[in-house]
Amino acid sequence: MDPISNEIRRLRFLHGEMTQQELAQKIGVTRQTVNAIEQGKYSPSLEAAFRIAKVFGLPLESVFHYGSEK
Amino acid sequence: MPFREKTAWIAVASMTLIYAIYFWSVWQHRPETRFPYLGLLATVVALVVVQVGLTIVAAIFAPQDAKAPRDEREKLIELRAARVAYSGLATGVACACFFGALNPPIVFNVNALLFILVTTEIMRCSCLIIQYRRGA
Secondary structure, three states, rough: OOEEEEEEEHHHHOOOOOOOHHHHHOOOOOOOHHEEEOOOOOOOOHHHHHHHHHHHHHHHHHEEEEEEOO | OOOHHHHHHHHHHHHHHHHHHHHHHHHHHHHOOOOOOHHHHHHHHHHHHHHHHHHHHHHHHHHHHHOOOOOOHHHHHHHHHHHHHHHHHHHHHHHHHHHHHOOOOOOHHHHHHHHHHHHHHHHHHHHHHHHHHHHH
């Protein structure tokens, strides 16, 4: 499993139960990629990570965590 | 199943089946002097027809996925698969060079190289499928 964890699932829920497909369209990737990021199977590029954070209107460190830090 | 995984399945299935027929035919007849050009041409035509046909069908069922450019994860998956296939290709060509030095019939050499090329392409597509299945 990836050492980078994230809050995407929770943030999607808090943003009007946004679907993976909607988030994928907003950041320009496939739904499968959003799913892989959420499950920690794939670490997004820095650019994609910033795009995700921008969608939720949060700083990067509020969306992604490295290792056990939260 | 993502569109690109479907196309990888189509490539693996069609190449395995069609080239198996070709290599089986070559193995049965064992031409030593004359290369089976017509057999290879028929194989390539059959492969193109089957792959293009099935890819069009897959695209009809997922038009948005088919039109969308590869995203960063898909590019990474393709790069990893190409790296694995390259190792197989390099090893296969090295073996072919070694056996080529033993002066086998030229038809054998050419078919051996073709076999290596086909096998590594199947290996590449299989790696794509494995990674898509894993979700990585």
